[in-house]
Amino acid sequence: MSREDLYLLTDSKGRKYLVRLRPGGRFSHHRGAVDHEEIRKAGPGGVVQTHRGEPLFVSRPTLEDYVLLMPRSATVTYPKDASAMVMMLDLEPGMRVLEAGSGSGGLTLFLSRAVGESGEVVSVERRPEFLKRARDNVRAWGAENVRFVEGDLAEIDLEEAGFDAVAIDLMEPWKVLGAVARALKPGRRAVFYLPNITQVVELLNALPGHPLKNERVIEVHHRGWDVRPPVAHPSFRQVGHTAFLVELSRVREPEGDEHGDKEQPGGDPEKLPVAEGPGEGGPDQGP
Ligand SMILES: C[S@@+](CC[C@H](N)C(=O)[O-])C[C@H]1O[C@@H](n2cnc3c(N)ncnc32)[C@H](O)[C@@H]1O
Numbered sequence: 141m142s143r144e145d146l147y148l149l150t151d152s153k154g155r156k157y158l159v160r161l162r163p164g165g166r167f168s169h170h171r172g173a174v175d176h177e178e179i180r181k182a183g184p185g186g187v188v189q190t191h192r193g194e195p196l197f198v199s200r201p202t203l204e205d206y207v208l209l210m211p212r213s214a215t216v217t218y219p220k221d222a223s224a225m226v227m228m229l230d231l232e233p234g235m236r237v238l239e240a241g242s243g244s245g246g247l248t249l250f251l252s253r254a255v256g257e258s259g260e261v262v263s264v265e266r267r268p269e270f271l272k273r274a275r276d277n278v279r280a281w282g283a284e285n286v287r288f289v290e291g292d293l294a295e296i297d298l299e300e301a302g303f304d305a306v307a308i309d310l311m312e313p314w315k316v317l318g319a320v321a322r323a324l325k326p327g328r329r330a331v332f333y334l335p336n337i338t339q340v341v342e343l344l345n346a347l348p349g350h351p352l353k354n355e356r357v358i359e360v361h362h363r364g365w366d367v368r369p370p371v372a373h374p375s376f377r378q379v380g381h382t383a384f385l386v387e388l389s390r391v392r393e394p395e396g397d398e399h400g401d402k403e404q405p406g407g408d409p410e411k412l413p414v415a416e417g418p419g420e421g422g423p424d425q426g427p
Contacts, residue, residue, distance in 0.1 A: 142282065143280075143281060143282040145161045145162070146158065146160055146161075146201055146206070146280075146281075147159045147160075147161055147179055147180075147184075147198060147199070147200065148200060148201040148202075148205050148209075149167065149169075149179070149196040149198060150196065150199070151169060151171070151194060151195075151196055151197075152194065152195055156205060156209060157169070158201055158205065158206065158209040158210065159176070159179065161176040162176060163176075163177075167179065167196075169190050171192050171193075171194035172189075172190025172191045172194050173190055173191055174188050174189070174190045174191070174196065179198055182198045183198065184198060184200050185198070185199065203249060203250065203253060203281075204219040207219050207246040207249060210244065210245075210246075210277045210280070211277065213244050213267075213269065213270040213273040213274070214241070214244050214270055215244075216243065216244050216246030217243075217246050217247035217250075217309050217333050217383075218379070218382040218383070219246075220360050220379070221333060221385060222246065222247050222250035223250060224358070224360045224385060225250070225251075225307055225331045225333065225385060226250055226251065226254045228331045229254075229304075229305035229306075229307060229329050229330075230305070230329065231251065231254035231255055231304075231305055232254075232255070232259075233254075233255060233257075233258055233259055234256065234259045235255045235259045235304040235305060236255070236261075236262070236302065236303050236304055237251045237254075237259070237260070237261045237303060237304065237305045237306070237307060238261075238264070238303040238306045238320075238324075239251055239263045239264065239306070239307045239308075239309075240263070240264040240265070240309075240316065241264065241265045241266060241270065241293070241310045242263040242264065242270060242271055242274035242275075243265070243270060243274060243309065244270070244273055244277055245263075245275070245276075245278045247307060247309055247333070248261055248263050248283075248286055249277075249278060249281055251307055252278070252283040252285055252286050253283070255285065257284070257285055260286075260287060261285060261286045261287070262289060262303070263287070263288050263289070264288075264289045264291060264292075264293045264296060265288065265289075265290060266290070266291060266292045268290055271288055274288065293310075293316045293319050293320075294315050294316045294318065294319050296319075298319060299323070300322055301322075301324065301325045302325075303323045303324055303328070304328050305324075305329055305330070305331075306323055306324050306330035306331075307330070307331055307333075308320065308330065308331070308332045309333040311339075313332050313334065313343050314342055314343050314345075314346035317343075317347070317350045317352065318350065320350075320388075321350045321351050321352050324390040325390065326351075326390050326391065326392040327389065327390065328389070328390055329355070329387055329388065329389050329390075330352070330387075330389075330390070331385055331387050332386040333384075334384045334385075335381075335383045335384075336384075339384075340384050340386055344357075344386070347388070351390060351393045352388045352389070352390060353388060354387075354388060355388060356386075356387050357385070357386050357387075358384070358387075359381075359383075359384055359385070360382075360385065363375075364377075364378060364379075
């Protein structure tokens with residue numbers, strides 16, 4: 141399947157529609173219809189009109205558009221968080237990333253783009269019907285560097301220290317900490333996408349005994365503004381809370397220790413491990 145045929149139409153109210161053009165196809169909008177051939181002729185940057193006069197702006201979907209509009213099985217990792225995860229994992233072309241669960245394949249596509257053709261994403265999903273949805277969505281975007289594995293991340297065989305990064309978006313991440321620690325190269329990062337603060341606390345409470353250290357917990361906020369002078373204010377409709385992002389680093393175990401030993405790099409098991417921050421004065425103001 142080619143990404144060449146994927147188009148985005150935006151109507152006069154700013155509503156977006158993902159369309160795959162096909163010979164003889166017709167796009168239906170509640171304010172009229174237009175032939176796919178006309179959309180192709182107008183091309184990205186052009187405008188078409190439905191037979192009832194609704195103008196539709198023609199463009200290519202960005203990855204953000206695609207992930208928000210593609211068919212879903214599970215809720216996708218929100219794109220603003222997926223791109224922050226790429227930064228926190230410090231991904232580069234050529235790297236190998238482990239991901240679970242695949243869900244609808246939304247986060248997979250951000251990881252795939254970051255590691256490029258010379259890299260690889262191994263995406264693990266335990267529900268076959270979700271795995272199929274993710275695979276179809278990833279193929280429809282044209283990404284070819286993703287290998288899907290059906291199974292439970294806690295149970296499948298993984299190459300020891302075979303990954304430069306691990307991205308986790310699943311309900312009970314504390315159950316996969318052993319697998320994450322085994323898969324990750326020492327010094328590299330795992331990032332967890334967690335909608336609930338109770339999940340963050342449970343995850344961090346489960347850290348002692350694993351060679352993993354809490355680096356930081358953040359939220360990513362984007363605040364849209366409505367700017368049409370003289371009107372200029374934060375938009376009344378905003379994306380609210382999506383998730384917390386928890387970043388862990390893989391620490392090197394002392395010689396002789398195996399994973400799963402009860403070594404506690406996170407420190408006192410009674411306390412949640414915390415990353416050293418810039419202190420009360422806020423971020424370093426520079427030289
Ligand atoms: C919220 S969805 C992930 C959405 C995905 N990040 C996206 O952007 O489309 C969570 C997925 O994790 C899967 N899952 C839950 N626990 C798992 C485990 N232990 N191993 C593998 N997959 C798991 C679920 O079946 C579900 O599909």
